[in-house]
Amino acid sequence: MDSIEVYVWLIVFIVLTAIEMATFQLVTIWFAVGAVAAFITSLFSTSLEIQLIVFLAVSMLLLILVRPIAGRFLQTKTVKTNVDSLIGDYATVTARIHNQEGFGKAVIRGQEWTAAAEKDDEIIEAGSRVVVTGIRGVKLIVAKIEPSRTAQENS
Numbered sequence: 001m002d003s004i005e006v007y008v009w010l011i012v013f014i015v016l017t018a019i020e021m022a023t024f025q026l027v028t029i030w031f032a033v034g035a036v037a038a039f040i041t042s043l044f045s046t047s048l049e050i051q052l053i054v055f056l057a058v059s060m061l062l063l064i065l066v067r068p069i070a071g072r073f074l075q076t077k078t079v080k081t082n083v084d085s086l087i088g089d090y091a092t093v094t095a096r097i098h099n100q101e102g103f104g105k106a107v108i109r110g111q112e113w114t115a116a117a118e119k120d121d122e123i124i125e126a127g128s129r130v131v132v133t134g135i136r137g138v139k140l141i142v143a144k145i146e147p148s149r150t151a152q153e154n155s
Contacts, residue, residue: 005051009039026067026074034059086132091115091142097124106130106140118143 016032038055089108097104099120106115117124118133118141130142 003042003045005042005048006039009035009042009051009055013039026070027063030062030067031055031059033062083135086140087134089132090145091130091132091140093124093126093128093130093142096126097122097130097142106142108132108140113140114138115140115142117141 013032013035016028016035020027020029020032034055034057037058038051041051041054086108091106091108091113093104093106093115094112095103095105097106097115097117099116099122104115104117104124105112107113115130116136116139122144124130124142124144129145131145132140133143134141
């Protein structure tokens, strides 16, 4: 038990566990378990090469075989935020949208947003109906609605 490797494997375990607790990515935890296996191996005064092989073998096996299974159990469904739920909704342009001149506004669900056209060369006049195709920062990215789409929306 006087071997320095015993202490090194304990330190590696502590550091890897701390990293996993800070990130929750299910990567370093498997290497932490590998460090425990190498620590146990070091207690039997085996060579450093054997300890490294045990560390890498256990870590890689857990990473490849167990991580996908654990990931499925820990995954939660992504919940749309209020902003994400705007994508696909219709808005009304309140101030002409012109990307080159850097202005444009639209109202959606009673709130006015700055807006930009999806296509940089597109100009959308005030009063037009648009569909929200994305959000960049605090700006709606919108596209003109084709006439057939407007007729479907009104019916």
